[in-house]
Amino acid sequence: MxxxxxxxxxxxxxxxxxxxxxxxxxxxxxxxxxxxxxxxxxxxxxxxxxxxxxxxxxxxxxxxxxxxxxYPGTHGITCYWRQSPDSLDAVVYNMDSRYCTAxxxxxxxxxxxxxxxxxxxxxxxxxxxxxxxxxxxxxxxxxxxVNMGVAQLDWEKIIVAAPDIKEVRYAPRVDKPAGVGCIITDLEATLDDEVDDEMMELWWGDKARQGDEIRTYVMDDQDTEVVIGSKVAYDIVNSPLKEATGWISAPAGAKEFTILTSGGVMRRPALLLRNETGEYDRVAVYKNKKAAAPLVTLERDKMVTGIIDDVTKNEVTKPACRSMKLLELDPAGNRVRLWISNALDIANxxxxxxxxxxxxxxxxxxxxxxxxxxxxxxxxxxxxxxxxxxxxxxxxxxxxxxxxxxxxxxxxxxxxxxxxxxxxxxxxxxxxxxxxxxxxxxxxxxxxxxxxxxxxxxxxxxxxxxxxxxxxxxxxxxxxxxxxENVPPILGEYGGLNTKVMEALGYTVLKKDENGNSLREVDWEKTRAVQIRSNYIYINLKGRDKHGIVDQKDKYALEEQIINDLYNYRDHRSGRRVVGICLRNKDAVLLGTHGPECGDIFFSIEEGHNRLHGDSLSTSEGYFDTSxxxxxxxxxxxxxxxxxxxxxxxxxxxxxxxxxxxxxxxxxxxxxxxxxxxxxxxx
CATH class of the missing domain: 3.40.720.10 (Alkaline Phosphatase, subunit A)
Structure with missing residues (x-):
């Protein structure tokens, strides 16, 4: 109206x-x-x-x-994740309109x-x-x-083909080039028993949306999102490059190699093709050697999208959309390197x-x-x-x-x-x-x-x-x-439980192995408070939390002690104060970060020690004229x-x-x- x-x-x-x-x-x-x-x-x-x-x-x-x-304290969406209702060290999926209270x-x-x-x-x-x-x-x-969280069927790949490669080899989710130019020199070293082909689904798919807990411990720089995000893994495929044989329509002089998709179970043959001057200048990818026309023909410096091909996942085959691009093609036909995108189910x-x-x-x-x-x-x-x-x-x-x-x-x-x-x-x-x-x-x-x-x-x-x-x-x-401006301290990382600073201050205690090294498991009998998600600290409170050890009557004094210690904490690299603002939940209403989803203490990281954005005030500024x-x-x-x-x-x-x-x-x-x-x- x-x-x-x-x-x-x-x-x-x-x-x-x-x-x-x-x-x-x-x-x-x-x-x-x-x-x-x-x-x-x-x-x-x-x-x-x-x-x-x-x-x-x-x-x-x-x-x-x-x-x-x-404000977030009113609408209830207070971070990337919600706090698990059952565990102070775990988070659950949050991007659901049913959690929004405004x-x-x-x-x-x-x-x-x-x-x-x-x-x-x-x-x-x-x-x-x-x-x-x-x-x-x-x-x-x-x-x-759009559709990234639910339609993804296969991961990104770099394919390298050369005459000196003797067999088709596949290495999933390699987090850095395996040797010069993505040649697999040691296949076993690239394989990880814990490679998770369901990574996207864990974060954005059914597992997360069904409310399953996600437990991530941020203990050192290698656990932080800036490090993880800059080393995103991809699959590597190596293939022999040789004279084309067995094709119904391979032109004279064409050379063939093999592309593996769908976790390595689906093969697609490809041809290196020559131009009128005799130089190899394009690649044609086929569904099989009997196909009359290619799925796509790739030329230098041109990314092609809208390539529809079958992809198999969990023994189910569906048509999916991919993009592809040539990264390298030797005019003499002795080496080719190309990228294939992830695959999105076109009917989802x-x-x-x-x-x-x-x-x-x-x-x-x-x-x-x-x-x-x-x-x-x-x-x-x-x-x-x-x-x-x-x-x-x-x-x-x-x-x-x-x-x-x-x-x-x-x-x-x-x-x-x-x-x-x-x-x-x-x-x-x-x-x-x-x-x-x-x-x-x-x-x-x-x-x-x-x-x-x-x-x-x-x-x-x-x-x-x-x-x-x-x-x-x-x-x-x-x-x-x-x-x-600096490498951020381990505090305010939105993806999970931040341990290092809280350990140093004596509030979070981790269990130890036989050599005295910290395990990724909280010792709840000794832990008085934890810092989890972007800006929140929770007291391990009796009567509220599953493993609570802090009496309700001691909560206010403990909050004051934590706030004082955080203001006094100095970064070991720069020697400067790390925490900018630190407030009890009742006081954080001034910033709109109050209520049950905002922890017992709200804090921000002081300008100069922020990570990309999530731990800071919106007025923070950084290097290269950024804010x-x-x-x-x-x-x-x-x-x-x-x-x-x-x-x-x-x-x-x-x-x-x-x-x-x-x-x-x-x-x-x-x-x-x-x-x-x-x-x-x-x-």
Whole structure:
């Protein structure tokens, strides 16, 4: 129901996960983001483009704040994970709208009769929370890309073929190149009995969504996400390269090699083909040697997506979509190296509502293209694979959203894109030369940061035409990402239990092996408090916790002692204070980080010791002109053109501003206020 005069009838939210206004400003000043500049010139923002982010500065809480106008302590999505109700050292899946205790803005727009699309909004969108037939929702169960969590059937691979390789060999999930150029020199050394082909499902699939506990102990730097994220594993396949035989249509001079997929159980023959000058310049991949036409023909420097091939997983075979690219091809035909992406089930519509939307998108735009998750410290893979795969995905998503607007009649669209954040978790920490990463070149990785911002600007350019069609466009992010000044201490890692600092202070005690080394198991009889997830400390309290040893009457004094010790703690590398703010739960209401999901103590890491974003305040800044602040820009009907505001814009202000622009009521638990100052009319 309309509550007041609407200032616009059509509204698009372009959400970019991890987009930082500080570094954006640098690229704008250099003329490298012309499409974003066009939105700014025609719209309104602060001069510094910043928005004050909710805390913790982590994807699901911040996107939920943007959607509800409520702080995390109110809406209940307080980290990437939820605390396990049974264990202080375990977490459970959190990106489920049923955990959200505040009303989402898209339910209001849909129930007011506005045809509304929520596209891959992580944290509070899936499953749909309104029965309105005007509401469509696509995924949102994980932050990566659409369908990543449920449709993945096979992992990424590097294939190397050469004449001196004697047999086809397969090594799964190798976390670094096995010898020069991905030649398997010691097959046994590359195999790990604990290789987990269900990795994606563990984090985002059925196991996680069913509420199973995930127990991760962060004990040293090798357990941290910046290290793990920059060494993402891939499968390696080695194959002999020889004269083509047994083919029904192999051209003269063609050479053959073999590709293994599906955990090594499915074979695909491939041919090296010559051009008219006699040089080998392309590769054709076939389903079998009797096939009349290839699945795909690959040329140098061109990534190809939309390749449909059968993939077998758990003894079930399904058609899946892949991308491929040649990395190396000797013109004389003596060596070839290529990348094959992960494989996405092309028929998986599990996370689409209504399912007819999935059919429309795949029929008119194309199947969901896989994005690469490998690269990290291998600059070649970042340059040739990781970044181009996201550029392809960005174009597909932009085409999908424009199709939904143009052909499906959606009037309100809330969208999320994860390219910058995904890259940052692999790459950003390498953009400053620190002792742990001296083998990488910071200038190279600074160029990669720029590349991802420029590809995002190209994505913005796909929507500029909407301003001519009467659309209001909001550009927002959940948080920015810093290039760290120092190697972070083991405190505030969002993925699990952080032990090192809490051990040093005597609050967390781990069991020991026969040599006195700490095991990944808490000694609950001696542990008074633990630090788990991004910013939370829990007292091991009698009567509340399974193994509680601290009396309720002693809780307040223990909290004071922990807070004092954390303020006094110094980093062993820099000698500087590590903890920035430390508050009891009752006091953390000042920051919106209160309530049962926010621990007994909330803390943040002091600027200069932050990891990428999740442990910090949104005002934190880092090396290479980076910050943790999110961005805000608005343009179109209802927005003052060419306007700069001095107002502090908070993430809780976005949802009520959408309500004001569309003339609708505010979300029920909203704690923010419309951005009156940038609106074209007084309301």
């Amino acid at each position: 309309m509550k007041r005069t609407a200032l616009t009838q059509k509204l698009l939210v372009l959400g970019i996960d991890g987009m930082d206004p500080k570094i954006t400003g640098k690229y704008l000043a250099a003329g490298k983001m012309p499409n974003l500049q066009a939105f700014i010139d025609r719209g309104a923002a602060r001069k510094d483009l910043t928005m004050l982010g909710a805390i913790p500065t982590i994807t699901p809480p911040c996107w939920t704040t943007l959607a509800t106008g409520a 009303e989402q803005i898209w339910n209001i727009t849909a129930e007011a009769g506005k045809k509304t699309l929520v596209w891959h909004w992580p944290g509070s969108s899936w499953p749909p929370t309104s029965p309105s037939p005007q509401l469509s929702v696509v995924d949102g169960t994980q932050p990566g890309s 519509d599990m996370l689409w509502h209504p399912k007819t939307l999935f059919d429309d998108i795949t029929r008119h735009i194309g199947v969901v293209p896989p994005v690469s998750l490998i690269g990290g410290e291998d600059a070649e893979l970042v340059r040739e694979i990781f970044e181009p795969s996201w550029a392809l995905y960005n174009r597909w998503q932009a085409a999908c959203l424009n199709y939904c607007i143009r052909e499906k009649g959606y009037e309100v669209v809330f969208s999320h894109l994860h390219n910058i954040d995904c890259a940052s978790h692999q790459l950003w920490h390498l953009a400053k030369t620190l002792p742990e990463w001296q083998h990488t070149d910071e200038a190279t990785y600074q160029q990669f940061i720029e590349k991802f911002y420029r590809q995002t600007d190209e994505y913005f350019g796909e929507f500029l035409h909407l301003l001519e069609d009467g659309w209001t466009v909001l550009i927002v992010s959940d948080h920015g990402l810093i290039v760290g 943790v602040s999110p961005i805000f820009v608005a343009a179109g009907p209802g927005i003052k053109p060419g306007f700069t505001t001095d107002r502090i814009i908070r993430q809780v202000d976005v949802a009520p501003s959408v309500s004001a622009l569309l003339g609708l009521r505010y979300p029920a638990q909203c704690e923010g206020a419309p951005l009156y100052q940038i609106l074209s009319e007084e309301i």
